[in-house]
Amino acid sequence: MTDATAQGPDASRPERSGSLIALDERTRRRNRSERRFRLYGLIAIGIGVLALVVLLTSILSQGLPAFQQTFVNASVYLDPAKLDKNGTRDIEEIKKVSTFGYAPLIADAMDRKMESLGIDPEEFGLSDKDALEMISKEAAAQLRRYVIANPDQIGQTVEFRFLANGRIDGYYKGRVTMESAERDSNVSPAQLRLADELKADGALGTYFNWDFITAADASENRPEAAGIGVAIIGSFYMMLVVLFLALPIGVAASIYLEEFAPKNWFTDLIEVNISNLAAVPSIVFGILGLAIFINYVGLPQSAPIVGGLVLTLMTLPTIIISTRASLKSVPPSIRDAALGVGASKMQSVFHHVLPLAMPGILTGTIIGLAQALGETAPLMLIGMVAFVREYPGAPPEGFFDPASALPVQVYNWTTRADPAFVERASGAIIVLLLFLLCMNMIAIILRRRFERRW
Amino acid sequence: MNDMRPLERAVETKEIKFECRDCQVYYGDTHAIKDVNVDIEDKTVTAFIGPSGCGKSTFLRCLNRMNDTIDIARVEGSFLLDGENIYDKRVDPVQLRAKVGMVFQKPNPFPKSIYDNIAYGPRIHGLAKNKAELDEIVEKSLRRGAIWNEVKDRLDAPGTGLSGGQQQRLCIARAVATEPEVLLMDEPCSALDPIATAQVEELIDELRESYSVVIVTHSMQQAARVSQKTAFFHLGNLVEFGETGQIFTNPKDPRTESYITGRIG
Ligand SMILES: Nc1ncnc2c1ncn2[C@@H]1O[C@H](COP(=O)(O)OP(=O)(O)OP(=O)(O)O)[C@@H](O)[C@H]1O
Numbered sequence: 001m002t003d004a005t006a007q008g009p010d011a012s013r014p015e016r017s018g019s020l021i022a023l024d025e026r027t028r029r030r031n032r033s034e035r036r037f038r039l040y041g042l043i044a045i046g047i048g049v050l051a052l053v054v055l056l057t058s059i060l061s062q063g064l065p066a067f068q069q070t071f072v073n074a075s076v077y078l079d080p081a082k083l084d085k086n087g088t089r090d091i092e093e094i095k096k097v098s099t100f101g102y103a104p105l106i107a108d109a110m111d112r113k114m115e116s117l118g119i120d121p122e123e124f125g126l127s128d129k130d131a132l133e134m135i136s137k138e139a140a141a142q143l144r145r146y147v148i149a150n151p152d153q154i155g156q157t158v159e160f161r162f163l164a165n166g167r168i169d170g171y172y173k174g175r176v177t178m179e180s181a182e183r184d185s186n187v188s189p190a191q192l193r194l195a196d197e198l199k200a201d202g203a204l205g206t207y208f209n210w211d212f213i214t215a216a217d218a219s220e221n222r223p224e225a226a227g228i229g230v231a232i233i234g235s236f237y238m239m240l241v242v243l244f245l246a247l248p249i250g251v252a253a254s255i256y257l258e259e260f261a262p263k264n265w266f267t268d269l270i271e272v273n274i275s276n277l278a279a280v281p282s283i284v285f286g287i288l289g290l291a292i293f294i295n296y297v298g299l300p301q302s303a304p305i306v307g308g309l310v311l312t313l314m315t316l317p318t319i320i321i322s323t324r325a326s327l328k329s330v331p332p333s334i335r336d337a338a339l340g341v342g343a344s345k346m347q348s349v350f351h352h353v354l355p356l357a358m359p360g361i362l363t364g365t366i367i368g369l370a371q372a373l374g375e376t377a378p379l380m381l382i383g384m385v386a387f388v389r390e391y392p393g394a395p396p397e398g399f400f401d402p403a404s405a406l407p408v409q410v411y412n413w414t415t416r417a418d419p420a421f422v423e424r425a426s427g428a429i430i431v432l433l434l435f436l437l438c439m440n441m442i443a444i445i446l447r448r449r450f451e452r453r454w
Numbered sequence: 455m456n457d458m459r460p461l462e463r464a465v466e467t468k469e470i471k472f473e474c475r476d477c478q479v480y481y482g483d484t485h486a487i488k489d490v491n492v493d494i495e496d497k498t499v500t501a502f503i504g505p506s507g508c509g510k511s512t513f514l515r516c517l518n519r520m521n522d523t524i525d526i527a528r529v530e531g532s533f534l535l536d537g538e539n540i541y542d543k544r545v546d547p548v549q550l551r552a553k554v555g556m557v558f559q560k561p562n563p564f565p566k567s568i569y570d571n572i573a574y575g576p577r578i579h580g581l582a583k584n585k586a587e588l589d590e591i592v593e594k595s596l597r598r599g600a601i602w603n604e605v606k607d608r609l610d611a612p613g614t615g616l617s618g619g620q621q622q623r624l625c626i627a628r629a630v631a632t633e634p635e636v637l638l639m640d641e642p643c644s645a646l647d648p649i650a651t652a653q654v655e656e657l658i659d660e661l662r663e664s665y666s667v668v669i670v671t672h673s674m675q676q677a678a679r680v681s682q683k684t685a686f687f688h689l690g691n692l693v694e695f696g697e698t699g700q701i702f703t704n705p706k707d708p709r710t711e712s713y714i715t716g717r718i719g
């Protein structure tokens with residue numbers, strides 16, 4: 001009071017121009033700098049959005065073709081003489097016929113298809129064997145799986161879509177051209193011309209490729225058959241392990257540290273260590289997992305359980321840090337209120353603090369899970385790069401079966417020679433991104449549900 | 455200045471509820487409460503007055519061990535509630551706080567419905583056997599908190615959606631719902647309008663019938679109106695403690711006199 005009045009009102013008042021309508025120099029300068037700052041912000045956002053758009057278009061343009069696949073339509077006679085010599089239709093007997101037994105059926109089917117269309121491979125300068133090479137080597141396995149699943153079809157003639165060779169598929173996706181086929185030992189221009197002819201007659205077409213999502217990985221020279229089914233299951237199993245281990249452990253640890261633990265040098269030490277753990281490179285967790293879970297405990301290599309345990313270790317600090325932050329952000333007055341009416345510490349935490357912290361905890365957990373889902377390096381160390389053709393079994397045994405993981409599968413495919421695998425890898429990235437998007441949506445929905453706007 | 459003159463009250467000696475001896479509170483190195491001795495009587499309203507920062511809230515919080523939640527706070531001395539030291543190792547502060555309820559300086563309703571705000575305490579203490587009893591407790595408490603008429607149609611509405619003054623009365627209702635023996639109120643009326651203040655004061659007067667009430671207030675008029683005993687704190691010391699009438703009309707200490715006449719504070 002006294003200080004302000006002592007000097008008198010006029011002594012310290014700065015000179016100002018009289019009018020409010022004409023801006024003075026100071027105000028103009030302030031406005032200019034504000035406009036400049038807004039511009040910087042817009043530029044920053046623009047750069048970010050641009051980078052995102054470029055990234056997405058590149059991935060989408062490379063990866064979307066993976067969801068389409070070229071097939072050859074032909075009707076195949078499932079000859080009982082070859083598939084089931086005894087005529088018992090015993091599934092074990094049928095399983096004994098290897099893919100070699102199916103190859104003649106396919107050759108036969110192709111012959112008849114060409115004949116019915118009036119196409120002679122000779123006209124294209126191709127032998128029957130050359131023409132047959134247009135069908136994927138995987139086709140026999142494809143047919144075998146079909147017969148084993150439907151043994152009652154033996155003896156019938158069925159319409160079947162055979163996978164076309166990866167080069168033929170690449171031709172229709174722009175990866176292979178007539179010029180490149182000249183130099184390619186795996187495909188000749190004549191085969192491409194025959195494929196065009198078959199396509200014109202409707203015997204060859206491009207269809208949505210469910211197998212990409214459900215099938216297992218395929219070998220180096222059959223990119224057309226490679227799928228991410230095993231990788232998806234492996235990733236899913238690992239996420240289950242992480243969710244069921246990291247969430248309870250992380251939340252319990254955070255609640256204890258934040259609400260119950262005495263504040264002393266020991267808890268400070270733990271706190272510092274948790275923060276440090278969050279910054280440890282993920283590959284270190286991989287080495288740890290290899291040393292402890294595989295070498296010491298003796299868990300199997302490439303198993304989702306090991307991957308899940310490693311990822312749990314990696315995710316725990318993230319969950320603990322975000323949970324503690326959201327517990328901290330609950331106003332202390334709420335705790336006081338609960339204690340004031342005679343609630344115990346535990347009641348105040350579980351009845352009042354935890355529900356308020358829930359949105360933050362869930363967001364942190366899902367961000368942790370998303371991180372874990374995209375993690376590659378530690379999984380490679382525990383052997384998840386291995387080529388896995390078999391689907392892991394149902395849980396809980398399935399957790400111990402070898403499996404792959406989405407990001408590792410992506411890495412794996414990008415190291416292969418055939419460019420068709422790049423397309424597959426990009427396709428797998430799209431699926432991975434879709435999963436991440438879903439998880440973030442779930443995080444947002446859960447946050448909305450739990451958030452009390454009051 | 456009329457209301458500064460306390461009502462003539464029959465001065466009677468009552469049972470002592472809280473007997474506090476040589477109380478010291480430290481926040482780290484800060485000595486916030488120094489050598490305080492005070493006897494708080496049962497069925498009496500005791501007012502704590504004093505300039506801001508003198509330690510009124512700190513001392514009040516000692517009485518239900520809310521200072522336990524502040525890590526750096528250290529409490530010494532003996533606080534006897536009905537002859538038992540509440541800082542005894544065997545005392546569970548949770549049980550103590552069910553006996554000694556508290557209304558805080560800032561209204562702090564739970565982010566739950568009005569109904570749940572009131573029902574929470576009775577629920578965790580098992581005061582109601584069924585829903586009907588709980589409803590009854592809620593209504594009775596809201597009535598005693600002088601807020602029933604305003605909220606009776608929206609018991610499911612969030613307690614945090616009320617105005618500041620309504621929130622404070624909700625908190626008072628919440629505190630009385632658990633039927634404490636002692637009610638500690640830290641400036642319960644600082645956010646209330648005169649009408650609500652009058653209602654709360656009426657409530658305090660009514661509570662005196664059965665409880666011991668300790669109220670911190672910055673309003674001398676309020677202290678004079680509602681309390682029978684007044685304690686004047688200054689810089690962590692209990693300067694003067696006595697009958698409200700005597701403190702306001704005939705203070706013994708010059709500091710008390712300066713404060714109540716508005717010269718320090
Ligand atoms: N949590 C705390 N940590 C450290 N010091 C504190 C804490 N709470 C209070 N103090 C200190 O203790 C002293 C007494 O504070 P207290 O809150 O009891 O004052 P008060 O009399 O209630 O004041 P007001 O009337 O403004 O509410 C003050 O000097 C304050 O700085």
Ligand SMILES: [Mg+2]
Nearest residue numbers: 510511559640
């Ligand atoms: Mg205070």
